[in-house]
Amino acid sequence: MLEVARAGDRLRDLIPRSIAAAVQETYSGPMPQSAEESLNRALSGERLPDPPNWYGAIKPLKIILTTSDAGGSPPSDQDRLALSLQPSLPELSEDEAETADRSRIMDLLSAPIVGNPLGAALQRMLGMGRAAGAGGTGAELPIGAHRSGPVGSRAAVARRPPPVTVSISGTPVLGVRYPEWDWVRKAYRTDWCTVAELDPARRESGPTPDLAVDTELRAALARLGLGWERHRRQDEGALLDLTAVVDYRSAIAAGGSGEPKIYEDSRRTGRDLGVLVLLDATGSAAERSGHGALFDEQRRLAGQLTAAFDQLGVRVATHAFYARGRESIRMLRVKDFGDRFDNRARARLHALEPTGFTRLGAVFRHGAQLLSTRAGTSNLLMIVIGDGLPYDEGYADRYAREDSRRALSEAADRGIACVGIAIGTSGVDGEAAQWVWAEAMRCVVRDSHQLARVVPAVLGSALRTAEARARHAGGGRSNRRKAL
Numbered sequence: 001m002l003e004v005a006r007a008g009d010r011l012r013d014l015i016p017r018s019i020a021a022a023v024q025e026t027y028s029g030p031m032p033q034s035a036e037e038s039l040n041r042a043l044s045g046e047r048l049p050d051p052p053n054w055y056g057a058i059k060p061l062k063i064i065l066t067t068s069d070a071g072g073s074p075p076s077d078q079d080r081l082a083l084s085l086q087p088s089l090p091e092l093s094e095d096e097a098e099t100a101d102r103s104r105i106m107d108l109l110s111a112p113i114v115g116n117p118l119g120a121a122l123q124r125m126l127g128m129g130r131a132a133g134a135g136g137t138g139a140e141l142p143i144g145a146h147r148s149g150p151v152g153s154r155a156a157v158a159r160r161p162p163p164v165t166v167s168i169s170g171t172p173v174l175g176v177r178y179p180e181w182d183w184v185r186k187a188y189r190t191d192w193c194t195v196a197e198l199d200p201a202r203r204e205s206g207p208t209p210d211l212a213v214d215t216e217l218r219a220a221l222a223r224l225g226l227g228w229e230r231h232r233r234q235d236e237g238a239l240l241d242l243t244a245v246v247d248y249r250s251a252i253a254a255g256g257s258g259e260p261k262i263y264e265d266s267r268r269t270g271r272d273l274g275v276l277v278l279l280d281a282t283g284s285a286a287e288r289s290g291h292g293a294l295f296d297e298q299r300r301l302a303g304q305l306t307a308a309f310d311q312l313g314v315r316v317a318t319h320a321f322y323a324r325g326r327e328s329i330r331m332l333r334v335k336d337f338g339d340r341f342d343n344r345a346r347a348r349l350h351a352l353e354p355t356g357f358t359r360l361g362a363v364f365r366h367g368a369q370l371l372s373t374r375a376g377t378s379n380l381l382m383i384v385i386g387d388g389l390p391y392d393e394g395y396a397d398r399y400a401r402e403d404s405r406r407a408l409s410e411a412a413d414r415g416i417a418c419v420g421i422a423i424g425t426s427g428v429d430g431e432a433a434q435w436v437w438a439e440a441m442r443c444v445v446r447d448s449h450q451l452a453r454v455v456p457a458v459l460g461s462a463l464r465t466a467e468a469r470a471r472h473a474g475g476g477r478s479n480r481r482k483a484l
Contacts, residue, residue, distance in 0.1 A: 001027055001051040002038035017199060026052060178365045180326070183402035193326045193362040200320065200332040200351045218308040220456035224273055224381075224463065230264060237263030273463075274315040274337065274375025276367050277302050279352070280386020281320035281332065286354040295354045297423050298385050301448040303349055305383065305455075306334070310341040315375050318349070321363045322356030325393045329362045337374050357392040360400070360436070364407035368416050379463055380416045388420045388433050388442065404436045412439060415470030417462035421445065421455065441465070 008015065008023035009031050027049060032038040042048070175196030179188040233244045241264040251258035279302040285295040302318060309316035318334040318341075332352060335345040364382070371380040390400035408418050420442035422433075433442070441462040445454050 001048050001055070002032050002041060003035065004051065004055050005029075006032050006035075006038060013196065013198060017201065021202070026055075175329070176366065176369070178362050180361055181403040181406040183399060183406075193329055193359065195329045195331060195362050195366040197319070197331045197333055200334070200348050202347075202351055214304050214308060214452060216452040217304060217456075218311055220452050221308050221314075221459070222312055224379075224456065224460055232264045233261040234263045234265055235261055237265030239264050271313050272377050273309075273379045273381065274371055274377035275305075275309050275317070275381045275383065276371050276375070277305055277316065277318040278363060278367055278382065278384045278386075279318065279320040279334075280358065280384070280388075281352050281354050282322045282356050282358045282386070283354055284358065284387060284389070284391075294423065295352075297447055299349060299352060301421065301423065301445075301451065302334075302385050303346070304448055304451060305385075306341050306345075306349075310335075315377055316341075317370065317374070318345075319367075319370075320352050321358075322354075323359035323362070323392045324356050326359065326362075326395070329359050329366075330356070331363070331366060337376070357395075358386075358390050359392040359395050360388070360390040361403035361407040364404065364411055364418070368407075368411040368414055371416055372414060379467070380414075381459060381463060382411060382416055382418045383459070384418070384420045385423075386420075387422055388437055390436065401432060401435050405438060408437070408440045412466060412469055415466055417441075417459070417466035419443070419455075419459055419462045423447065 004023060005027040008020055012020045029048075032041060175194040177191040178193045178195060179190050180192040182189055232241045234241070241262055244262045244264075248258050248260055248262055279298060281295070285298055286293070306316055306318045315337050316335070317337045317339075320332040320334060321330065322332075323329040332348075334349045334352075335341055339345060364384075367382050367384075371382060390396075390404045392400070395403075411418050418440040420433075420437050420440065422442070422444045424444075424446060441458050443454055443458045445451065
């Protein structure tokens with residue numbers, strides 16, 4: 001019980017969530033730190049719950065017999081029975097063994113030369129033809145017989161390969177490595193942080209709240225991220241649609257009366273926007289505000305933005321984040337770019353609980369990487385919902401602010417628009433937040449009801465700024481305008 005609980009605790013980020021949850025349900029006591037501690041506690045008379053059958057059992061005698069290098073007594077009758085590969089088959093007499101040997105030769109030679117005159121001649125020469133049977137149809141010689149001899153007096157159990165062992169003495173490293181900016185040294189710390197994407201733990205307390213469709217917010221967001229799209233067979237336009245011209249003239253020549261829709265034009269109607277919503281799920285979000293729990297309001301805001309973008313057909317993903325040191329930065333998947341914001345995604349959003357700390361630089365870098373590699377669009381937008389203040393173990397004060405600001409600048413250089421949204425009093429944070437977000441857009445809303453009136457204008461301004469910055473940096477992004 002103790003060893004399974006210890007393994008489940010150490011490997012909880014590597015094993016399936018259902019197994020980790022099942023192990024946690026069977027034992028919730030103090031966790032041993034080593035195998036020796038587990039053994040000492042098991043022998044001390046401590047009351048422990050009985051392990052379920054699916055934990056399996058360790059049988060020491062079998063392990064000793066299969067792994068020991070030392071010799072032993074001759075195998076018993078039970079050993080001989082276990083060592084036999086096919087104990088149900090009887091031993092063969094000498095005549096039967098000779099027949100079986102012949103049948104094996106036939107089995108090897110007859111298969112590849114069936115229907116071949118040379119093969120038939122070989123079979124006749126070697127006596128491998130059919131034996132006459134009733135009705136003249138003949139019968140095949142027996143094949144696949146098994147011959148088993150007696151076990152000798154010096155027989156021993158065959159040694160098996162040594163078992164594969166996994167050491168769980170340390171915390172497993174899981175995730176993607178990112179650098180961190182050290183403003184004192186004016187250099188990056190290479191591969192300094194580890195960010196892992198995980199699914200949030202399931203929570204069964206209460207039904208998943210249904211997010212009402214905010215039609216005003218959806219209408220305001222509909223104008224964001226539109227790309228140039230080619231429209232053919234138009235009544236008017238800047239260019240001729242040559243295919244439409246040929247079809248129209250052919251119809252007239254054939255005595256028809258087609259419509260002269262022979263133009264094409266380019267208009268901003270194509271949806272060309274990828275959005276990543278990052279929800280601050282750190283301990284600071286557990287503070288109370290005038291409108292209930294601050295985290296509940298942040299979660300509602302993230303849900304409304306995700307639902308609105310999803311209904312508009314925008315490529316949107318939503319992740320929550322928290323950190324416990326530079327080696328344990330977690331991105332909790334609520335919705336990926338290719339998923340729908342369905343009941344399962346809403347349940348994952350509802351299951352989030354605030355915990356841990358805020359290592360913003362690594363979060364921004366991983367978010368920029370997700371947008372660049374998975375969104376598949378020209379216009380990229382990263383929305384961070386939270387107070388926007390960095391703090392973690394070994395990550396505070398100016399060091400944290402400089403790295404977070406640097407990460408936002410890196411994202412902007414890649415043409416990614418970054419927007420921070422704070423709620424209520426969490427946005428009144430003075431110089432710290434202003435320093436971090438100096439080169440990015442940031443706004444403070446009273447609650448989620450202000451989204452439609454405030455946020456779309458900020459998002460649109462951020463997208464235009466990012467496009468201009470990318471163009472100025474020489475990395476401009478191609479639109480879909482095409483001319484003949």
